[in-house]
Amino acid sequence: MVHRxxxxxxxxxxxxxxQLGLEMRPFFNRGSLWAYPVFAGVGASFGYWLQGVDERQSAILEERKRSILEKxxxxAARD
Structure with a gap:
């Protein structure tokens, strides 16, 4: 999970x-350094959400696989 x-x-x-490269602005301007943690936090929260989605989908797929194998x-037992 941490890697994601x-x-x-x-x-x-x-x-x-x-974004700063497209705007041709300096990367480390003192007034805009606060945005780096914001962008990193938004990206990290997306990764955390994506990890949860992956775990839920894996659980659903395992349940369906188990159900199909039982069926x-x-x-086969009837035939």
């Missing part, structure tokens, strides 16, 4: 660098 949060936090910082076993 760190990746998306780094992606948020990279987006900030890209196949019951059918």
């Amino acid at each position: 949060v760190l990746f998306w936090g780094g992606f948020g910082v990279a987006v900030r660098f890209w 196949r076993a019951r059918k």
Whole structure:
């Protein structure tokens, strides 16, 4: 989980660098340093949310797989 949060936090910082590069503004201006933690935090929170989505979907898929395998076993027992 930590790797996904760190990746998306780094992606948020990279987006900030890209934004400043497109605007041709200095990367480390004293007045705009507060935005880096904001972008990193938004990216990290997205990564945390994405990890939860992945875990929920994996649980649903495992349950469906188990259900299908049980159904196949019951059918094989009848035949």
